[in-house]
Amino acid sequence: MSEEQQPAPKLTGRQKRKLQEQDELKSIEEKSKQPENYVDTKFFDDLPISTKTRKGLKRSNFRQLTDIQRKAIPLALAKKDVLGAAKTGSGKTLSFLVPVLEILYRARWNVNDGLGALIISPTRELAVQIFEVLKKIGFEHSFSAGLIIGGKDFKVESERISRMNILVATPGRLLQHMDQSVGFDCDNLQALVLDEADRILDMGFQKTVNAIIDNLPKSRQTMLFSATQTRSVKDLARLSLHDPEYVAVHEKSEHSTPHNLTQHYIVCDLQKKLDILYSFIKTHLQNKTIVFLSSCKQTRFVFEAFCKLQPGVSLLHLHGKQKQTKRVEIFRKFTSTQHAVLFSTDIAARGLDFPAVDWVLQLDCPEDADTYIHRVGRTARFDAGGHGLLLLLPTEMEGMMEELKKKKVPIDEIKVRDSKQQSIQKQLQSYCFQDAEMKYLGQRAFVSYMRSVYLQRNKNIFKATELPTEEYAASLGLAGVPKIKFLSKAKAKETAVSRLLKEGDDEEEEEKEKSKEVRTKYDRMFQRKNQDILSEHYNKLVDFENDTVGNDDDDEDFMTIQRKDHDLESEPEEEMKELISENISKRQANMTKKHIAKKMTKGERIVFDEEGNPHQLYEMEDEADFLKAGDAKAQKEAYISEETKVMESADWEDKATAKQKRKEKKEKRKLREKQELEELRRERGEDMEEVVYTLGSGAEDSYDEQVSGSEASSSEEDEERETFKRKWREAQESSSESEDESPSGKKRVIETDEPVTLADQEALALKLLGA
Numbered sequence: 071m072s073e074e075q076q077p078a079p080k081l082t083g084r085q086k087r088k089l090q091e092q093d094e095l096k097s098i099e100e101k102s103k104q105p106e107n108y109v110d111t112k113f114f115d116d117l118p119i120s121t122k123t124r125k126g127l128k129r130s131n132f133r134q135l136t137d138i139q140r141k142a143i144p145l146a147l148a149k150k151d152v153l154g155a156a157k158t159g160s161g162k163t164l165s166f167l168v169p170v171l172e173i174l175y176r177a178r179w180n181v182n183d184g185l186g187a188l189i190i191s192p193t194r195e196l197a198v199q200i201f202e203v204l205k206k207i208g209f210e211h212s213f214s215a216g217l218i219i220g221g222k223d224f225k226v227e228s229e230r231i232s233r234m235n236i237l238v239a240t241p242g243r244l245l246q247h248m249d250q251s252v253g254f255d256c257d258n259l260q261a262l263v264l265d266e267a268d269r270i271l272d273m274g275f276q277k278t279v280n281a282i283i284d285n286l287p288k289s290r291q292t293m294l295f296s297a298t299q300t301r302s303v304k305d306l307a308r309l310s311l312h313d314p315e316y317v318a319v320h321e322k323s324e325h326s327t328p329h330n331l332t333q334h335y336i337v338c339d340l341q342k343k344l345d346i347l348y349s350f351i352k353t354h355l356q357n358k359t360i361v362f363l364s365s366c367k368q369t370r371f372v373f374e375a376f377c378k379l380q381p382g383v384s385l386l387h388l389h390g391k392q393k394q395t396k397r398v399e400i401f402r403k404f405t406s407t408q409h410a411v412l413f414s415t416d417i418a419a420r421g422l423d424f425p426a427v428d429w430v431l432q433l434d435c436p437e438d439a440d441t442y443i444h445r446v447g448r449t450a451r452f453d454a455g456g457h458g459l460l461l462l463l464p465t466e467m468e469g470m471m472e473e474l475k476k477k478k479v480p481i482d483e484i485k486v487r488d489s490k491q492q493s494i495q496k497q498l499q500s501y502c503f504q505d506a507e508m509k510y511l512g513q514r515a516f517v518s519y520m521r522s523v524y525l526q527r528n529k530n531i532f533k534a535t536e537l538p539t540e541e542y543a544a545s546l547g548l549a550g551v552p553k554i555k556f557l558s559k560a561k562a563k564e565t566a567v568s569r570l571l572k573e574g575d576d577e578e579e580e581e582k583e584k585s586k587e588v589r590t591k592y593d594r595m596f597q598r599k600n601q602d603i604l605s606e607h608y609n610k611l612v613d614f615e616n617d618t619v620g621n622d623d624d625d626e627d628f629m630t631i632q633r634k635d636h637d638l639e640s641e642p643e644e645e646m647k648e649l650i651s652e653n654i655s656k657r658q659a660n661m662t663k664k665h666i667a668k669k670m671t672k673g674e675r676i677v678f679d680e681e682g683n684p685h686q687l688y689e690m691e692d693e694a695d696f697l698k699a700g701d702a703k704a705q706k707e708a709y710i711s712e713e714t715k716v717m718e719s720a721d722w723e724d725k726a727t728a729k730q731k732r733k734e735k736k737e738k739r740k741l742r743e744k745q746e747l748e749e750l751r752r753e754r755g756e757d758m759e760e761v762v763y764t765l766g767s768g769a770e771d772s773y774d775e776q777v778s779g780s781e782a783s784s785s786e787e788d789e790e791r792e793t794f795k796r797k798w799r800e801a802q803e804s805s806s807e808s809e810d811e812s813p814s815g816k817k818r819v820i821e822t823d824e825p826v827t828l829a830d831q832e833a834l835a836l837k838l839l840g841a
């Protein structure tokens with residue numbers, strides 16, 4: 071039999087699958103080169119993607135594409151850099167996860183190829199969520215995937231990280247690995263994704279992100295996604311994007327928030343906020359609500375206080391100062407609960423996809439309209455409905471409304487009927503009175519709220535000095551106002567500035583009045599503002615003889631001497647001679663030179679001839695001498711050109727100095743802003759200590775297992791509680807030791823971070839005495 075006639079060898083099932091896979095690979099590779107063919111694609115099944123990804127999508131019940139997915143996925147599959155902007159809850163996560171899987175699949179990536187895709191998220195919770203979705207839709211693929219958010223043994227993680235193909239990470243811990251994990255290599259990276267890109271690129275992460283990007287190869291594909299997308303050329307330049315495609319789904323739409331979201335705001339006084347919150351919760355017990363507050367301490371206090379009030383619905387709280395395990399536990403609890411209230415800082419503001427949230431209540435004003443949009447976006451996700459309620463102080467109303475209008479946020483005012491409000495101030499007072507820990511939390515909440523308002527950059531909205539501190543403290547149940555230094559300073563500064571401005575205005579008014587009158591030369595002379603100064607100078611001039619060496623008072627003296635510029639006697643020279651003869655020290659000589667300089671005429675240079683006679687610098691030349699140097703015109707031109715050169719060089723130097731000064735000023739301002747922002751973030755608990763969870767190959771080394779492994783670690787709140795108890799015990803011990811010497815009971819005061827008022831101390835003393 072000839073070779074041609076021989077029957078084809080029988081293929082094993084595995085070989086057949088391999089061949090099919092190769093055919094599929096070729097076909098999707100070709101098809102994905104033409105993204106324009108997929109602009110109207112409705113179903114994932116019709117996209118040029120692998121069967122493996124398709125199966126994963128089906129398993130998670132993702133069949134139809136959302137708008138952003140329809141626009142972004144085909145471009146990303148064609149290996150384009152993408153800037154994706156779409157409303158909250160519109161499905162951005164799949165817009166980058168599907169391409170990530172496909173890009174690596176098409177590159178036939180395997181464990182030995184190292185890191186192929188890197189997804190960066192600003193918070194741990196969001197990273198966990200992205201990782202969960204990746205696990206679901208990527209379950210058919212054989213890539214290894216890891217979650218780098220902190221919390222695990224760095225060494226263990228270091229050993230595993232070199233085997234990861236896809237990493238979902240928060241910036242801090244990722245950089246730590248780049249710096250310290252020997253096996254961590256990203257030279258082959260194919261795709262970089264920044265979720266919540268505007269947040270990752272903002273100043274808070276600037277240094278870290280720049281350092282990360284420096285470690286990545288430039289030839290990668292980059293994808294940026296956010297509901298409030300950055301288009302800052304500078305930011306994008308940092309990422310070296312190649313001809314990026316801007317995919318903005320809501321740019322032309324009338325509003326920037328989901329259409330199925332109703333949004334309202336209430337204007338209320340600061341001291342009324344907690345009453346309104348309580349009344350709201352009591353009337354929405356059958357709902358799932360997220361309440362946003364501006365700092366960790368406040369979140370903690372409101373949570374503890376409301377737990378005591380027992381409104382009749384389960385209460386949870388989430389902030390950056392809790393340990394990771396606790397945060398995950400709360401995150402999961404809130405996800406699975408039907409009716410609950412979650413008090414949270416902005417840690418939950420971005421990207422988190424809690425199902426079926428009915429209400430987002432922003433108890434404290436968000437720092438800007440973008441933060442508002444992200445917070446309110448925790449409800450009305452995908453095609454669900456939802457409600458947003460924003461509480462604004464009268465001082466915040468105008469500025470915030472302006473910002474929201476600019477960002478196309480449709481929001482209307484509603485009024486709360488006083489009769490519907492229930493005051494909880496008395497209960498809070500009694501909690502703070504009975505329970506020192508509550509009072510301590512209240513004080514810290516008070517200070518941290520004030521600080522967060524004070525640190526906000528938009529002073530059009532946030533006016534810390536106008537807040538009713540006494541009423542606010544009372545509304546938290548505190549007997550007195552904790553002392554806050556920064557606020558007193560800010561108030562003093564404001565008073566000084568307004569006084570200066572007022573004086574300036576008064577003077578201006580006075581000037582205007584006077585300018586209306588007809589004034590003679592003598593009037594002007596007597597009205598001169600610096601009359602006193604001049605007369606004083608005149609006196610100094612008279613006292614000149616008594617001036618001592620080294621008495622280099624100030625510029626005014628210098629000006630006085632200037633007035634003596636007519637007598638060009640040899641006075642300076644004589645003084646110099648005297649000094650030389652006295653053989654004074656170098657330092658004294660320097661001082662004396664200053665002194666001499668004071669007495670010299672400013673702007674008049676004198677030259678001495680060989681006999682030591684002083685001459686003016688410029689003196690009349692006779693005509694013959696003048697003509698020796700060429701004709702007048704040529705001399706004039708030469709002179710002009712020389713002077714022009716001098717002036718140009720001086721001009722250039724001036725410009726360079728001015729530029730340098732501007733640069734320094736800008737750098738200083740940036741540094742100050744950055745420090746303020748970092749402080750604000752710390753205040754909100756966003757400076758999360760990075761911890762690690764790693765997944766093994768195939769993403770089956772389950773996250774749950776890792777979590778339960780470190781469950782034993784206590785939360786920071788528990789530690790704080792312990793510290794508080796210790797301090798309490800110490801205070802009690804010290805008070806019993808020193809009972810005799812301290813009848814006022816002052817030594818029994820519990821140590822707190824914030825100052826305690828006298829009334830508080832008395833209350834505490836009574837409590838300690840068992841009264």
Ligand SMILES: Nc1ncnc2c1ncn2[C@@H]1O[C@H](COP(=O)(O)OP(=O)(O)OP(=O)(O)O)[C@@H](O)[C@H]1O
Pocket residue numbers: 131132133134135136139156157158159160161162163164296297420421422423447448451452
């Ligand atoms: N094609 C789809 N079909 C059905 N549900 C989808 C689809 N895409 C996304 N979803 C669901 O919509 C919800 C929101 O998606 P996702 O979290 O990706 O939104 P997002 O645009 O990233 O929101 P945010 O701006 O808040 O981060 C999720 O519950 C997700 O499961």
